[in-house]
Amino acid sequence: MKTFLQETTESIINITENQKDTICIVPSERAGVYLKNAFKEALKGKVSFLPKIVSVENFIKEISGLENIDQISLLFEFFKIYQKENKKLKSDTFERFIGWATIVIQDFNEIDRHLVNASEIFEYLTDVQKIKDWSPSSTEITDTINNYMSFVGDLHLYYKELGKVLIDKKVGYQGLVYRQAYKNCEAYLRNHQQNHFHFIGFNALNKAEEEIFKSFLALEHNHIYWDADDYYMEGAHEAGTFMRKFFDEWQCLQKGKRKNWIHNHFSQKKxxxxxxxxxxxxxxxxxxxxxxxxxxxxxxxxxxxxxxxxxxxxxxxxxxxxxxxxxxGYQLSNIPLSGLFQSIFELHLNKDKLGKNDFYHKDILSFLRHSYISKISNNNSEKVINTINQNNLVFVSHSQMLTFFTSSGLDKSLAVLFDPVDDISVFIERIIQFINYLNTGLDGIELLYVEGFRKVFQEISNLNMTYKYIDNIKVLYKIFKKILPLESIDFRGEALxxxxxxxxxxxxxxxxxxxxxxxxxxxxxxxxxxxxxxxxxxxxxxxxxxxxxxxxxxxxxxxxxxxxxxxxxxxxxxxxxxxxxxxxxxxxxxxxxxxxxxxxxxxxIVSKINNYTKKAREIEKTPKVMEVLSSYFEKGASPSRIIDYIRDPLSFYENMVLKIRKPESVEEEVASNTMGTVVHDSLELLYLPHKGKKIQVEDLKKMKASLKEVVSSKFKEYFKDGEVKTGKNKLISEVAEKFVESFLDKELYDLASGKEIVIIDLEGKYECSVTTPNGNQVVLVGKIDRIDEVDGVRRIVDYKTGVVKSSDLKLGDLTLSTSDYKYHKIIQVMMYVLLYTEDQHFDLDQFELQTGIYSFRNFKEGFLGMNFATNRQKKDQRVTREHLGAFRQTLFRLIDEILDDKFNFIEKLDAPYKKEA
The missing domain is CATH 3.40.50.300 (P-loop containing nucleotide triphosphate hydrolases)
Incomplete structure (x- = not known):
C-alpha cells in the first residue's frame, strides 16, 4: 500500500510542470524529511528540481517577518513591561511574577493564534467576574475581588505593550507570530504569485492558520491534500471534527478535487x-x-x-x-543530570531554610553521591563522604568543606559551588564553570545532556546581565524549574x-x-x-x-x-x-x-510468576575460610560473635570471614546503641574512683551531683558534633541521664536497706584458653560491665538499655542454651561466668556467684539474676559447678561445629534480623 506522502508526491508531480516554483508546507520537520525522500523516489532517473519543503511553523515565521522568542527572554521582557505599567502600590517580585506570568503568556498566545479581539475578551472577563461576585444582599466588594478585577483589567494593557515591544524587536511568541502572519498574508501572496503552494496533511488549524490557508487556496494553482478516512469523516466521529467543519465552511473547498483526498483504508483487514x-x-x-x-x-x-x-x-x-x-525531544527535567543541579540549589536553599550558616549533611551527600560526581572525581568524593560520616557532622561549615575538598584532591570547580552566594551572577558563572568541568569527565550521550543545561544557564546569565531581575538563589531556582520542562534535548539520527x-x-x-x-x-x-x-x-x-x-x-x-x-x-x-x-x-x-x-x-499481559521456594544458601568451609576461623578463635572469640552464629550462620560468615561491615553514616538522631554506650561509660566513669571499695551513701550523692556533666561529656565523645540540646536528641540525652540516675537511686535504696555493696571491677576484660572435645584450642574473650559483691554474694552484672524480662534469663537445662537464638541473653551472661571463673580461678563451691542483667527499661524489677530452677514458681540464682559444666558442654560443642569443615555455613531463613541495641 502506498503511503499518504507517496500519493501526495505523485499528485504534485502530475499537476506541476516545474518543481522549482513549488512550495510544500507540511505540519512538522519530520514530515518534511519523509516528503523529500518521497520526491527523490518518485523523480528517480529524472533531472528535476526538488520543491521547497517547509514546516508550517517556519512558513508562518517567513510570512510574519518575526523570529520566535524563547520562553526565558519572553519572561524577562514581560516583567519589564509589568514593572513599567503596573500602578499598584506594591508590585509582585520577579519570583511571584513567574508563578502567574507563564499562564498569562499562554493565554496571550491562544488569543492571538485564534485572532480574538483582545479588548473584547478582557472586558468580557471583567464583566463575567462582576456578575459572579454580584449579590442582592450585599454591595460590598472585598479586597480580593478588587485585586482580581484590577489584575484582569491590567492584562489588556500588558498584552498591548508586550506585543508592541516584541514587534519592534522583530520577535514574537508563537501567537503573535501567527497574528502578524495573518496581517501580512495578502502582501506575501502578491510577492509570490509565481509560486505554487501545496498544503499537505493538516487537520486541526488555529483561526490564523485557517484564514491564511483560505487566502492561499482562493487561488486555483494552490492545493491542499487531506489525509483522512471515510471511517471518521462520516457521521459525527470525533476524529473528523475539524475536517468536516472546513468542508462545510470554507468556500475554497467547494470546488474541484480539494476535498476528494478521503480514502477507505481503515475498513481493510488489520x-x-x-x-x-x-x-x-x-x-x-x-x-x-x-x-x-x-x-x-x-x-x-x-x-x-x-x-x-x-x-x-x-x-x-x-x-x-x-x-x-x-x-x-527529551525534556531536560527528565534527565538524571537535572537531579545534580537540583542538589546544588538545595545545598544553599536548605542552609537558609534551616536557619544555619552551615550546609546540611544530607544535601552534601546527595551532591557528592550523584553518579556523575563519582565518575568525574574518580571516586575521590567518597573520601569527603567518609570524613563527614566518621565525624558525625550533621552540619558542615564552609571552611570545613574547603578543608575536606583540599585533602581529598577534589577539583576547585566543585569546591567553589559551596562558596557563599553573595552575587547571583557570580553563582551562575560558577555553575557554567562546573558544566565545563563536567565536559572533561563525561562522554557519549552525557555530553549532549550537559550541553542542554549549559544552554539554559548561559541564557539565564545573558538575560540577567541585561535586566538584573534575579537577585537571589531562590528566584534563580524558580526560573530554573519553570524552564526545564520547556527545554528538551533533540536526539540525532538517520531519519529514514x-x-x-x-x-x-x-x-x-x-x-x-x-x-x-x-x-x-x-x-x-x-x-x-x-x-x-x-x-x-x-x-x-x-x-x-x-x-x-x-x-x-x-x-x-x-x-x-x-x-x-x-x-x-x-x-x-x-x-x-x-x-x-x-x-x-x-x-x-x-x-x-x-x-x-x-x-x-x-x-x-501478566508477568510470568514462577513458583519460587527460597532455599537456604550454603557456603562451603574452604581451607581459606578455615584459616580465617582458626585465626579468629586463636585471637579470642567474644560472646556476641558466638550469638551471631546461633542467630544465622550465614551472617556470621559475612561478618567474620568476609568482613562485611555496615557503611558509616551520619547519626543525626542518637541511635539506641550510642545511648547504650553513653550509659555504660557514664556508670564506669562515676564508679571508677570507688573500684575495690565499699560504696558509701556520700559516694553515691557525689555521683548524682556530677552525673549530668559526665553524661554530657560522653555524648560529646560518641555523638561527636551531633546536636543534643534540641529536639528528639535532647529527649534521648535526658533519658540517658534518667537511666544513670535511676541506677544510683537504686544503689542508695539498697544501702538504706542495710545492704553492703563492694565494687570489684568495672568494664573489665577477661579471657581464657580452653580445649574443646574435638581438640580445638580456642581463646574466649569478653568485657564485663560490672562485677560487684552484695552482702557477700559475688555478682557478674551486664547492663542493657533495652527491655529484658526475668523470663529471658530462666532455663533449667543449660544444654539447650545454644539451640535457639531466644536464649542469647543466657549465653552472654553464662559466657561471662566462664570467662571470670577461668580467668580469676574463682571457686564456685566455696563462694556464691550470681550472674544477670540490669535492664534500664525494666528497672522496677531490679537485678534480673540468671534462674536455673526447673520449677516455674521457684528461683535458683546461684551458679554451681554443675550449671557451668552443662553450659561448657553445649558451648564447646557449638565451637567444634563452627570449626569443623564438614559443617558448612547454612543460612537460617527464619533468623531474627533485628539485633538488640
Missing amino acids: NIQILGSPLNVTGLKSVTTLLDEELVANETALVLAEETLLPVVLNSIPPSINKVNITM EGMQLMGVLETRCLDFKNVIITSVNEGILPTGASERSFISFEVKKQFQMPTYLAKDAIFSYHFYRLIQRAENVYLLYNTTSDDFGRGEMSRFLTQLMIDKEADVTHRN
Whole structure:
C-alpha cells in the first residue's frame, strides 16, 4: 500500500510542470524529511528540481517577518513591561511574577493564534467576574475581588505593550507570530504569485492558520491534500471534527478535487491487538520481543503517548535492533543530570531554610553521591563522604568543606559551588564553570545532556546581565524549574533508517506497516480536561477559542490516522488504577473494539510468576575460610560473635570471614546503641574512683551531683558534633541521664536497706584458653560491665538499655542454651561466668556467684539474676559447678561445629534480623 506522502508526491508531480516554483508546507520537520525522500523516489532517473519543503511553523515565521522568542527572554521582557505599567502600590517580585506570568503568556498566545479581539475578551472577563461576585444582599466588594478585577483589567494593557515591544524587536511568541502572519498574508501572496503552494496533511488549524490557508487556496494553482478516512469523516466521529467543519465552511473547498483526498483504508483487514498490563514495563517488554521475532524494524513505529517512558523503552529494545531513530525531544527535567543541579540549589536553599550558616549533611551527600560526581572525581568524593560520616557532622561549615575538598584532591570547580552566594551572577558563572568541568569527565550521550543545561544557564546569565531581575538563589531556582520542562534535548539520527521511536505529534503525515502505541489510557490519550488558564471554559467557547474538547478531537485524529494504513497494530494500556483514575483504558480502544470487532484481539499481559521456594544458601568451609576461623578463635572469640552464629550462620560468615561491615553514616538522631554506650561509660566513669571499695551513701550523692556533666561529656565523645540540646536528641540525652540516675537511686535504696555493696571491677576484660572435645584450642574473650559483691554474694552484672524480662534469663537445662537464638541473653551472661571463673580461678563451691542483667527499661524489677530452677514458681540464682559444666558442654560443642569443615555455613531463613541495641 502506498503511503499518504507517496500519493501526495505523485499528485504534485502530475499537476506541476516545474518543481522549482513549488512550495510544500507540511505540519512538522519530520514530515518534511519523509516528503523529500518521497520526491527523490518518485523523480528517480529524472533531472528535476526538488520543491521547497517547509514546516508550517517556519512558513508562518517567513510570512510574519518575526523570529520566535524563547520562553526565558519572553519572561524577562514581560516583567519589564509589568514593572513599567503596573500602578499598584506594591508590585509582585520577579519570583511571584513567574508563578502567574507563564499562564498569562499562554493565554496571550491562544488569543492571538485564534485572532480574538483582545479588548473584547478582557472586558468580557471583567464583566463575567462582576456578575459572579454580584449579590442582592450585599454591595460590598472585598479586597480580593478588587485585586482580581484590577489584575484582569491590567492584562489588556500588558498584552498591548508586550506585543508592541516584541514587534519592534522583530520577535514574537508563537501567537503573535501567527497574528502578524495573518496581517501580512495578502502582501506575501502578491510577492509570490509565481509560486505554487501545496498544503499537505493538516487537520486541526488555529483561526490564523485557517484564514491564511483560505487566502492561499482562493487561488486555483494552490492545493491542499487531506489525509483522512471515510471511517471518521462520516457521521459525527470525533476524529473528523475539524475536517468536516472546513468542508462545510470554507468556500475554497467547494470546488474541484480539494476535498476528494478521503480514502477507505481503515475498513481493510488489520491485525489489532489491545494489550493490558498492570505495569508499563511489563507491556513494553512483551511487545518489544515481537521486534525480535515477527516485526521488521524498518517498517515499525513505536509511539509513546507518555513520553516520560522513553528511558524504559530504550532499555526494553532487544539487542537485535541496532538502529533506532528517536524523533522526539527529551525534556531536560527528565534527565538524571537535572537531579545534580537540583542538589546544588538545595545545598544553599536548605542552609537558609534551616536557619544555619552551615550546609546540611544530607544535601552534601546527595551532591557528592550523584553518579556523575563519582565518575568525574574518580571516586575521590567518597573520601569527603567518609570524613563527614566518621565525624558525625550533621552540619558542615564552609571552611570545613574547603578543608575536606583540599585533602581529598577534589577539583576547585566543585569546591567553589559551596562558596557563599553573595552575587547571583557570580553563582551562575560558577555553575557554567562546573558544566565545563563536567565536559572533561563525561562522554557519549552525557555530553549532549550537559550541553542542554549549559544552554539554559548561559541564557539565564545573558538575560540577567541585561535586566538584573534575579537577585537571589531562590528566584534563580524558580526560573530554573519553570524552564526545564520547556527545554528538551533533540536526539540525532538517520531519519529514514531503523525503527522509529516517536511521540504522537511526530507521526503526522507518516505511515507505517507496524504500529505500537503505548499508554493508551484515559487521561493520557486523550489527555482529558486539564488546562491552566485565566480564561474560563465558557469564555473560550464564547470567543470560539479551543478548549480541552478540541484537544481530544486532535488526538483522536492522530490516533485513527496512524492506524488507518497500518497492517499490524499493538495498543498498550496500563490496567493499574491510581487516585487520579488512571488504569482505565482509553475510549479510543473501546470504540475500536466495537467498530473493528473482527480484527481486534483484547488480552491482558501478566508477568510470568514462577513458583519460587527460597532455599537456604550454603557456603562451603574452604581451607581459606578455615584459616580465617582458626585465626579468629586463636585471637579470642567474644560472646556476641558466638550469638551471631546461633542467630544465622550465614551472617556470621559475612561478618567474620568476609568482613562485611555496615557503611558509616551520619547519626543525626542518637541511635539506641550510642545511648547504650553513653550509659555504660557514664556508670564506669562515676564508679571508677570507688573500684575495690565499699560504696558509701556520700559516694553515691557525689555521683548524682556530677552525673549530668559526665553524661554530657560522653555524648560529646560518641555523638561527636551531633546536636543534643534540641529536639528528639535532647529527649534521648535526658533519658540517658534518667537511666544513670535511676541506677544510683537504686544503689542508695539498697544501702538504706542495710545492704553492703563492694565494687570489684568495672568494664573489665577477661579471657581464657580452653580445649574443646574435638581438640580445638580456642581463646574466649569478653568485657564485663560490672562485677560487684552484695552482702557477700559475688555478682557478674551486664547492663542493657533495652527491655529484658526475668523470663529471658530462666532455663533449667543449660544444654539447650545454644539451640535457639531466644536464649542469647543466657549465653552472654553464662559466657561471662566462664570467662571470670577461668580467668580469676574463682571457686564456685566455696563462694556464691550470681550472674544477670540490669535492664534500664525494666528497672522496677531490679537485678534480673540468671534462674536455673526447673520449677516455674521457684528461683535458683546461684551458679554451681554443675550449671557451668552443662553450659561448657553445649558451648564447646557449638565451637567444634563452627570449626569443623564438614559443617558448612547454612543460612537460617527464619533468623531474627533485628539485633538488640
